[in-house]
Amino acid sequence: MKYIDEFRDTGIAAKILKLIEKEAKGLEPVSFMETCGTHTMAVERFGIRKTLPENVRLISGPGCPVCVTPKDYIDKAIALAEIDDIIIFSFGDMLKVPGTNSSLLKERPNGRVKIAYSALDAVEFAGKNKGKRVVFLGIGFETTAPTVAAAIRYAKKERLKNFFVYSGHKVMPPAMRLLAKDKLINIKGFLCPAHVSAVIGTKPYSEISERYNMPCVIAGFEPLDILQSILMLLRQARSKKAKVENQYNRVVKASGNIRALKIIEDVFSIKDSKWRGIGVIRKSGLALSGRYSNFDIEKNIDMPQVKTSIDKGCICGSVLKGVKTPKECRLFSKKCTPLNPQGACMVSSEGACAAYYKYRSGGK
């Protein structure tokens, strides 16, 4: 396909790898982190981790939206699905995530949980089924938030009274700031997310780069994009001068997508948010703003009370922070597999454990 295949050229990849080796020679071991589920998948799929020199470690951060959604959110979504006139719409990969006693998938046979490709599917269904209350599970980062915001505005335009969003949306920069200053993880550079950056632009990373002297390179998804970005990070690390570079400038503009940013700002407001395995991160979540409270399920129903259990044995939290690799978990590929996931990182195809399991990385 145009503008995809060209970025998979093996000859050029070999050339960049040689340059990476040259730059890495004699360098103290460095860890770079990607914080984007699609990067996690691409890194495993193309076997990039094992092609890198010994002293260059690539770790997967909390870039998978499903994986960072806290368990009590899942439990509440399941409890909502048990209410008679409520129909839940969700992106597909949320369905298998285990809650405390059940998963949305197990609730599906009663027809109350449906898969949406877009939030608009839920709006359309609500328009045709006025006797039902339709709740869309709003999960995702800045790439998904504007699409859900647009759906909410459609619902407002259509004057729908039976469409609601349960917002678990999150924003990435506060999590990156937290990880940047974590001495245990000791990241020496960020491979910044591609599509999140298409929306938010390069500016949010400037502050991270300056404040923590952290090299940041916005990277595309193809193997050459990722390799070139790693080379750029290494060159920054060598020069000891941190800055923000945009390798993916064919899509990401410095300003981001102003239309998408405006609709996020209109429909949502910033709140503190809990990340699975990490805890509450200040100002890292998006709630529906007051103007749209008619569509906020949390403002229109007494939310079910749930008792959420703590994950036993699952080290998803440490995996999400890049402190541990999936292989270091004693459940990995034994009790926990994609068919029988114990934690969120094994559920979504974008999760570090699932990607690791599927492509069996060298384990570096």
Add this chain to the structure above:
Amino acid sequence: MKILKIEGDRANVSSGGVQRAIGINFLKNPKIGDYVIVHAGFAIEKLDTVKAEETLKLLEEIQ
């Protein structure tokens, strides 16, 4: 994905023979033939083909 048809804030796009309808609310001056990045039923940005060619040239000459 490539835009084939535009109607208001909706467009038909195709990729590898697969066609689908998406929202183009977030695009500035979308045109037929534009390559777009699609996420959850919406185009989130256009792909700048000039910049793509520049990056490819840079990759070919990388040192």
